[in-house]
Amino acid sequence: MSTATASSRNGRTSGQRLSRWLSTNAIRIYAVIGFAYLFVPVAYTFAYSFNNSGKSNLNWRGFTLEKWSNPCGAPDVCTALGNSLKIGLIATVVATVLGTMIAFALARHRFRGRTATNLTIFLPMATPEVVLGASLLALFLNAGINPGFWTIVIAHVMFCISFVVVTVKARLAGLDPRLEQAAMDLYANEAQTFRRVTLPLVAPGIMAGALLAFSLSFDDFIITNFNSGDVNTFPKFVWVSSLRGIPAQANVIASAMFFIALFTVLFAQLVAGRRRKAT
Amino acid sequence: MTVAAGIGLGERQAGAGAPPPAVTERRSRRKLTPYLLLVPGMAWLAIFFIAPIVTLLSTSTQTRPEGAEIGVFTQTFRFANYLDALEGYGPEFGRSFLYALLATVLALAISYPLAYAIAFKAGRWRNLLLVLVVAPFFVSFLLRTVAWKQILADDAWVADLLRALSVIGPQTHIINSAPAVVIGITYNFLPFMILPIYASLERVDPRLMEAAGDLYSSALTTFRKVTIPLSMPGIVAGTLLTFIPAAGDYVNSALLGNKDTTMVGNVIDSRFLRVVDYPTAAVLSVTLMASILVLVGFYIRRAGTEELV
Amino acid sequence: MSRASKGTAQGQVDGGRDLRIGNVTKRFGSFVAVDDLSLTVPSGSFFALLGPSGCGKTTTLRMVAGLEEPSEGSILIGDQDVTFAKPYRRPVNTVFQSYALFPHLDIFENVAFGLRRRGSKEVKKQVDDALELVELGGFAKRKPAQLSGGQQQRVALARAIVNNPAVLLLDEPLGALDLKLRRQMQIELKRIQTEVGLTFVHVTHDQEEAMTMADTIAVMNNGRIEQLGNPEELYESPTTTFVANFLGQSNLIRSSVTGTSGTDVQLEVHGGRLAMPQSRRNGATDDLLIGVRPEKIRISPTGQDANAEQNELLGGVVTDASFTGVSTQYLVRMPWGQELMVFAQNVGVGGVLAPGTQVDLRWDPAHTFALDGSLDAGAGVQRDEGATPVPVG
Ligand SMILES: Nc1ncnc2c1ncn2[C@@H]1O[C@H](COP(=O)(O)OP(=O)(O)O)[C@@H](O)[C@H]1O
């Protein structure tokens, strides 16, 4: 009798323990599954960069390092990559400068037309890419401009500006105006205050905006596809070759970009963490 | 040095009557500064965003004159273009909004717990996990979609597993179907959902949740009455940033779907670039944009967050 | 000391650098935050601007610092009109309410900021001296976030002092510190001010802080100066009910003048007769509010301790007695319904009088002051300090 009670109590507690463990750790279990889901396609892309594929890279044909040793081996892939990088850099610089200026105007000044400005910043983000791409192409065609490298740059700057404005504005909103007042109180004129206090403090926001702009530009396909004419970018290359078969070199390049980006970000975090800890 | 700082101030005596001219001059310059800051960027948006939208509006009522060359259209203010296009492409519109809605709900269901776990349960791994959660999106999005094509293929492990578990029949395809398109769209825009939610959760003071617990609220009630409302700005931003591009997407439908999963984006793309039927493409674009704006407007009103605008 | 003499040697701190605020008004829209305020702060003094939260202290300081433009009036430092001068063009430095230390610069660079902007020589030596002065010598390489509140406060002070300004503005510099640290810093601030000899304008809403530190206090209310004087003057001879209640506590009792005898004024209070010196009367009409501080009153059970020389109010009943250690605070209900406050020093061995005890109150007529009877007797009562508003019977 007593043993039965003890064992049943034991059984209940271990069962309870399991369900308690599950409920306290449910969120963690969910997170692990979530991360797995996030990384499966990445794993595929990475794995297939070693595929000894011919024209199409959809099925596994055996392991090879050949594509990694010769990433430019497939025709046009590196030209397309080069274009993407160039466009990304130019568009990022222009959009970051223009967007930061707008963010400063919005965060630091009162002026008429504020609502209209905010709306004009918001609208490009609320417009689907097909519409942005198609409408811009319609404008270029009407104006008799042939799409090409610079029309892509123009398009990318256009849709990146809003994202830069939003990012920088958020940072500026969190900046205590008394810091700038303190600088002025300590004999810094407007330009010195900007250079010595405002800019260093807003820099992380500007940097984040620039990184966002670059990744949006580099990865953009839809708007680019409308406004590129004969110029090839990396996403466009993938799209066009997806009809005939994507060379594994594309996977090599995408994987390399992935690791470069990942290590850059991790390194930046590490440095920031060190600096925070340093005494 | 302090004395030097005072040089040039002598003449600025504040008269009792009219304000000294120096002040008004400085005022007017201060008023000009915001416009100087705004002009370059706003001009860019005016020329390359607003003007194109206006062009699009005008194109949408054009028609092709009898016997004219391909790609030549004249303005005839034919508003019936809209009726024709909507009649012809109603199902595509329906699918665009349905898929976008499903993908947004799925993305929210996936993202919220992840963002929550990173914000509150990750401890010192928080920053690392945050990097990891966006890392997949450093891979080109077209290749990610192609990867889904491989994952969902008939002979891949996912299909095998589901068949073995009898979730799907032996003849059922996952690839080239509506679910595949929704899965692809969901995956595509996840960071736009996770990051805003994380950002708003991060700002929530965990002590607020403890306070709720202290005031006799159960874990679930606390979540419903405290955590969710406080992260609402993130949820609104995330759902918008997911829904909008999802409704206009056509890549997933083209790579993972079939001819019965065609979305508006696909039609606009082909009308514009292949069929060279600009008016129809313009009508569809205008309608898509307008309906998204109306939906977004309602949504923001309902959610009570106008932070984005 | 060495700093003070150096300042004089450079000709920066000497007479004729008084801060003069003349008829300054500041409006935010239609709201008047500072109302026709005039003030002279003598060079080298420790001046306190005291007033309740929202009375316009910060706004006044910001106008002196150049962070806000007056709507009307002028601000002079010595002979120099700085009313519309940019903040970086006036010999004024500020210790901000929340310190506003630059988070991206270390302590050394924070303190060196002003010196560098003005191209000063010997930055290192001056910064080291300033950090030494505030006893933070070893902290030069730290970031502000790595310091405690009290240390940050001292960095903010060093950052301002190092520039040898003609006027140093401190906006509730101790507001964020806990009570003990605040007391400590009050003494510290006073020491530093004496040592460097700069003009300090110290804003606070804490009357005790103002009284401990300042040579001169301006009591501010609703954008105006209520009264200006040294701490003792303000405490002993307030001229308005606001000052009487805001600085310490006062019992204000309605009374009417019945006549004069010699230098005294004869008063009638709810049937009783009192006297007070003519010199302490503010208010020309016969309708007066007479005031007496709670610690000046002696309390004794009815019938004991009679003394014809004293002012006396008879027939009170103790309604509340709280023992605070040094003293006992009594609330005594008078026959006309008003409750008066009495602080009795715990000197003797006599116990605390229990609530319900019949008592008489007595005090020296010289300790009585009188205010204009038309003033609001409740003005300036600080509820947050636990003082009970004294209803006027
Ligand atoms: N920039 C401003 N705009 C509108 N009202 C203000 C502004 N700054 C201060 N005020 C108002 O002026 C009054 C005085 O403020 P302040 O000088 O900060 O008071 P104190 O420092 O004495 O607490 C307050 O009522 C405050 O709300």
Ligand SMILES: [Mg+2]
């Ligand atoms: Mg203040």
